Amino acid sequence: MLSSAFSESSSSSPIDISDMSPAVFEGLLSFLYRGCIDDLSPTTASDILRAADKVCMEGLVTYCIEYLLDGNLSSKSCCGLLRMASELGKYGRSPVWKPLHQGCLVYIRDHLAQVLQEEGGQAFLRLDQASLYLLLQETTLTLAADRNLLLSIWSLVRRWFEENIGAGDIKSIYKQAQSKSFAELEFLESVEFSFKLEGISKDMALDKAWLSEDFAVCGYTFSLQVERASARKDVEGAADYYGCFIMARSRPAILSDWGCVPAYQFELVHPTKGNLLLFTQSAELIPLEPFPGGGRGIAKAARILEVELPESGYVIDGCATVKATMKEDPLLGLCSAAAVLDFGAQAQDVLRAFPCGNLLDILRSYSLAIRDEDDLLDALVQFAEGAGEEEEQEQEVFDQVDKAAATLRMEHIHFAKLLNAAQGSRALQRSHVFAEAFKKLLKEMFQISSNRPVGSYPSNASHAMPERPRRGNAGIPEVRGGDTANLDDLIQWILNPSSGLAETKRILSETLETKSEVQRELKRLKSEASKMDVLCQIEKAILISAPRVSDPLRVSGLALQIFRSLDYDKTQQEERNENRCEDLPEHLIQAVLAKALELDPGFAAAAARHESKGEGVCTGAEA
Numbered sequence: 001m002l003s004s005a006f007s008e009s010s011s012s013s014p015i016d017i018s019d020m021s022p023a024v025f026e027g028l029l030s031f032l033y034r035g036c037i038d039d040l041s042p043t044t045a046s047d048i049l050r051a052a053d054k055v056c057m058e059g060l061v062t063y064c065i066e067y068l069l070d071g072n073l074s075s076k077s078c079c080g081l082l083r084m085a086s087e088l089g090k091y092g093r094s095p096v097w098k099p100l101h102q103g104c105l106v107y108i109r110d111h112l113a114q115v116l117q118e119e120g121g122q123a124f125l126r127l128d129q130a131s132l133y134l135l136l137q138e139t140t141l142t143l144a145a146d147r148n149l150l151l152s153i154w155s156l157v158r159r160w161f162e163e164n165i166g167a168g169d170i171k172s173i174y175k176q177a178q179s180k181s182f183a184e185l186e187f188l189e190s191v192e193f194s195f196k197l198e199g200i201s202k203d204m205a206l207d208k209a210w211l212s213e214d215f216a217v218c219g220y221t222f223s224l225q226v227e228r229a230s231a232r233k234d235v236e237g238a239a240d241y242y243g244c245f246i247m248a249r250s251r252p253a254i255l256s257d258w259g260c261v262p263a264y265q266f267e268l269v270h271p272t273k274g275n276l277l278l279f280t281q282s283a284e285l286i287p288l289e290p291f292p293g294g295g296r297g298i299a300k301a302a303r304i305l306e307v308e309l310p311e312s313g314y315v316i317d318g319c320a321t322v323k324a325t326m327k328e329d330p331l332l333g334l335c336s337a338a339a340v341l342d343f344g345a346q347a348q349d350v351l352r353a354f355p356c357g358n359l360l361d362i363l364r365s366y367s368l369a370i371r372d373e374d375d376l377l378d379a380l381v382q383f384a385e386g387a388g389e390e391e392e393q394e395q396e397v398f399d400q401v402d403k404a405a406a407t408l409r410m411e412h413i414h415f416a417k418l419l420n421a422a423q424g425s426r427a428l429q430r431s432h433v434f435a436e437a438f439k440k441l442l443k444e445m446f447q448i449s450s451n452r453p454v455g456s457y458p459s460n461a462s463h464a465m466p467e468r469p470r471r472g473n474a475g476i477p478e479v480r481g482g483d484t485a486n487l488d489d490l491i492q493w494i495l496n497p498s499s500g501l502a503e504t505k506r507i508l509s510e511t512l513e514t515k516s517e518v519q520r521e522l523k524r525l526k527s528e529a530s531k532m533d534v535l536c537q538i539e540k541a542i543l544i545s546a547p548r549v550s551d552p553l554r555v556s557g558l559a560l561q562i563f564r565s566l567d568y569d570k571t572q573q574e575e576r577n578e579n580r581c582e583d584l585p586e587h588l589i590q591a592v593l594a595k596a597l598e599l600d601p602g603f604a605a606a607a608a609r610h611e612s613k614g615e616g617v618c619t620g621a622e623a
Contacts, residue, residue: 036063052064105138116149192324265281345369
C-alpha cells in the first residue's frame, strides 16, 4: 500500500485503521518481522485471522488456523469460526480456509450437545445460513441416532428461522427451504454421476429405457433412469422426448425417519461444446415407503430430434452420456425427522406442511410421537374440521385425510372414540379408505364372541386380522390405557348416543327454533308494512275526495276509522306508486268517500262547501 500507486503512498497524513485493535495490529507486525506471535490466545487468533485475510496475509491466516486446530477450539468459539471460514473461504472450498472449516464441523459433530447448550444456544444462533446447512449435513447421522439431540437442534433451528426469517413453525421452515433452487444451494457439496446410453438409432422403438448402476449420496442409494418416450398422439404439436428420472433404492436403517431430499440436475454431455442442461430441480422429498420408492424427474427433458440430429454431436457411434448432479438438502431432511419425533406438539402444522406422499411416510413411522393411536385420530378429525370454506381447499384437505386414514392402527384406538369419530366427522364419512378399514375391523369383531376383544383371537381363527405393533415411543407415557373393540361397546353406542351427538341435536333444535322465530317476526313486520301501505292509500283517497281538508290529524283519524271498518283484502293489492294519485283504484276512492261521509258529518259539509264553490268532489279519473 505504501510502495504502490495507492493514495496513501504519497500522503504524509497518518493512516487511520479503525477496524483493528492495537493488539491485533501488533500481532500483524510481529508476524511480519519475526514470523511468529508471542502469547497468542484463541480470542486474539480469531481476531487476527479476519485482519490477516483483509490485508491478504495468507501466511498469517495459515499460522492462526494451525494454532486453533492444535487443541484450541471450544464449544464457545467453534460456531463463530465456522461462519468466518464459510464467509471468507467460499464455504470452506478455499485451500487456505478448508482446514479450519472442516475442523470446526468435526469439532461440532463430536461435541454437539455442549455446542447446542453454549450460552443458551446463542452460539448456534449466530451461524449464517450456509453454515447452518453445512452443520446439519455433517451431523445428520449423529442427530438421527439421538432423539434428544435432534429435538434440541430442531428447537434452535426454529429460533434461528424466527429471528432471521420471521416465522419458526415447521410449515414456514419447510416452505422456505423448499423454495431454494438448485443453484441457491451452492454451498452444499454435490455428487456427480454419469452413465452411457447405448444403442441409439433412428430406427429404435420408442419407450426404450436405460437404467444406471446404483450410486450413494449421503447414505442413500439412487439410480438414474432415462426413457425415450413417445408423445401423446391426441395433442397437436406434441413431440417425442427423452425423460430423465432419479430413483430412490435404499437407505440406512438409522435414517428411517430422516427425509430423503435431493436437489438435482441432468445434463447431456458434449465432447467439445458445453453440456446441454436438460433440467434442474430444487430439493424435494422422495417418498420412502414402500422403499425402494418411486422416482422424481421430468418426462419432457429434451426433444428426441434435438438430441439425435447428427450435427448436434451429442450422439456418437450410437452412444450418448447423461450426467446427473445431486445435493442432499439436510434442512428438509431434518424437517421430516422433526415432524415424526415432535408430531404431538405440531400435529396440525405437519398435516398442512407436507405433500401427501411424504405425509404418509411420517404417519406410518413406528417412532411417531403420539401417546397412543387416539391422538392421531384426534389430529386428523381436527385437521378436517379446520378446512376452509373454499371448495378447492376443502377438497385438498379431504384428499389428505382420506389417504392418511390408511395409517391409522384402528386395533389400538379406543372403540367408543372410533365410533363417535366415524359418526361425527364428515371427512371420515366420505373417506373410502377409512370406511374399508373400519368395515374390516367390524367384520373381525363379529367373527368372535361378544366378550372376546379384537386382538385376542383363537389360535385357529382363519380370518383374524393381523395386529400391527404399537408405536415404539420410548419415554412417552401412555396414559389412556388400551381397551379394545367388542360387541358390548357397539351395542352400548347404538342404544346410548354419545354426549357429542346429543349436544349436536340440542344445537340443531335451538337453531331451528330460532329460525322459526325469525320467520314469524319477518312475517309480522311484513304484515305491519302492508297495513301502513293501506292506511296511506286511504289518506290519499280522502285528500283526493276533499282536497281542501287540510287538518292532518282529522284526515289520519278518519283514515284509521275507515281502515277498521272496510273489508279490504290487502294481499290482493298490487304495489302502488306513492307519488301518483291515478294509481289508486276507483273502487277504493268511492268506498273511502262513502265511508267518510258516513263517519264524519263535518267531512260531508266540507265536501258540500267545495261543491257549492264549483270545486266539487274529485273522483279518481278527475284527479
